[in-house]
Amino acid sequence: MSQHIRHFLQLRDLSQQEIAYLFERTRVIKDRFKRYERYHPLIDRTLVMIFEKASTRTRLSFEAGMQQLGGSAIYMNTRDSQLGRGEPVEDAAQVISRMCDIVMIRTFEQDIIERFAAHSRVPVINGLTNEYHPCQILADIFTFVEHRGAIKGRTVAWIGDSNNVCNTWLQAAELLDFKVHVSTPPGYEVEPERANLTGTGHFEQFADPHDACRGADLVTTDVWTSMGFEAEDAQRREAFENWRVDAAMMGLARANALFMHCLPAHRGEEVDADVIDGPQSVVWDEAENRLHAQKALLEFLMLGRVD
Ligand code: CP
Ligand code: NVA
Numbered sequence: 001m002s003q004h005i006r007h008f009l010q011l012r013d014l015s016q017q018e019i020a021y022l023f024e025r026t027r028v029i030k031d032r033f034k035r036y037e038r039y040h041p042l043i044d045r046t047l048v049m050i051f052e053k054a055s056t057r058t059r060l061s062f063e064a065g066m067q068q069l070g071g072s073a074i075y076m077n078t079r080d081s082q083l084g085r086g087e088p089v090e091d092a093a094q095v096i097s098r099m100c101d102i103v104m105i106r107t108f109e110q111d112i113i114e115r116f117a118a119h120s121r122v123p124v125i126n127g128l129t130n131e132y133h134p135c136q137i138l139a140d141i142f143t144f145v146e147h148r149g150a151i152k153g154r155t156v157a158w159i160g161d162s163n164n165v166c167n168t169w170l171q172a173a174e175l176l177d178f179k180v181h182v183s184t185p186p187g188y189e190v191e192p193e194r195a196n197l198t199g200t201g202h203f204e205q206f207a208d209p210h211d212a213c214r215g216a217d218l219v220t221t222d223v224w225t226s227m228g229f230e231a232e233d234a235q236r237r238e239a240f241e242n243w244r245v246d247a248a249m250m251g252l253a254r255a256n257a258l259f260m261h262c263l264p265a266h267r268g269e270e271v272d273a274d275v276i277d278g279p280q281s282v283v284w285d286e287a288e289n290r291l292h293a294q295k296a297l298l299e300f301l302m303l304g305r306v307d
Contacts, residue, residue: 005120005122005123006123007117007125008125008134008135008301009110009117009134010110010126011138011175012196014175016176016177018300019138021305022138022296022300025296026289029296033292040069040070041069041070043070043071044070044071045071046074046099046100046101047062047066047101048099048103048104049073049074049075049076049104049106050078051075051078052105053106053108054227055106055128058135060291064291065294071101071298089112089116089119093117093118096120097119100122101302102124102125102302103116103122103124104124106128108129108130110126123301125297125301130226130228131194132168132171134171135294137168138293138294139286140260141172141176143289152178154179154217155180156178156180156216156217156219156220157209157219158180158181158221159209159212159220159221159270160183160245160270161222161224161225161226161236161240162184162195164226166190166222167190167194167195169220170190170192170195170197170203171197173202179203180203180204181216182203183211186239187239189205209243209245209249213249214252216257217256217258219250219253219259221261222261222262223270224240224243224270225237237269244268244270245275247272250275258281259275259283260281261286262286263283263286265283
């Protein structure tokens with residue numbers, strides 16, 4: 001396979017400089033879009049999106065984004081394609097990547113997307129795996145920067161499950177030099193190897209979620225039960241009961257702290273309604289920025305640097 005293909009399988013596939021560049025492009029692309037200025041650098045290019053799990057935001061932002069850049073997007077899922085009937089991932093990668101210019105995959109184990117990428121002729125983007133959700137964190141950090149400036153040196157409090165979104169925040173902290181305070185229930189702690197971290201210097205684990213929130217510039221959480229873990233739902237509801245982000249936790253963070261959630265959210269479970277619907281919450285900007293950040297990513301992976 002060609003060596004020059006750039007995949008985005010986890011956040012650390014990008015360097016700190018490349019993330020800075022992507023944020024510059026996100027700004028430009030977002031501003032143009034807001035001014036209704038046509039920008040069609042991906043004319044005649046096709047994105048194939050493969051979903052093995054449900055999605056609203058990821059599908060919509062990639063599909064709309066690709067169209068807005070002048071290209072087209074094709075949606076596939078495992079229920080009504082051969083992908084769900086045992087065709088080897090390697091074969092699917094060979095075929096699909098001969099018919100399009102870029103692929104986005106939402107699947108279960110990271111190993112699946114890595115095997116696909118190893119046999120793909122075109123760039124592959126991780127649209128969420130059990131281990132990582134790198135597109136989400138690009139949008140989240142862009143949103144933080146829009147509201148509060150550079151994230152370097154800041155503190156992010158992660159409350160709840162040490163899941164795919166948490167792992168990606170931890171990678172981001174290493175890449176962009178900020179700190180993550182993590183609080184999970186016992187038995188759900190961060191696994192640095194699964195997060196693929198180079199060290200442990202950019203995060204700290206707290207037994208009490210209130211302590212994790214103290215002095216934070218951003219408080220963030222996610223569902224207690226991620227897709228693929230539904231069998232553990234009852235057990236998790238019990239374990240996570242005290243890991244609901246509420247006004248008391250937000251009150252311990254900095255006065256101008258933001259609240260984020262990748263969505264979909266469950267009010268009264270991982271977050272109280274008065275927090276997610278309150279003045280510190282930027283969840284709608286966060287969701288919208290998926291569109292703009294991913295347009296910058298699509299442009300970068302297909303065209304390289306354009307400035
Ligand atoms: N945050 C996120 O990825 O949402 P979807 O599952 O709706 O794509
Ligand atoms: N952690 C969640 C994120 C959904 C966007 C999941 O994997 O289901």
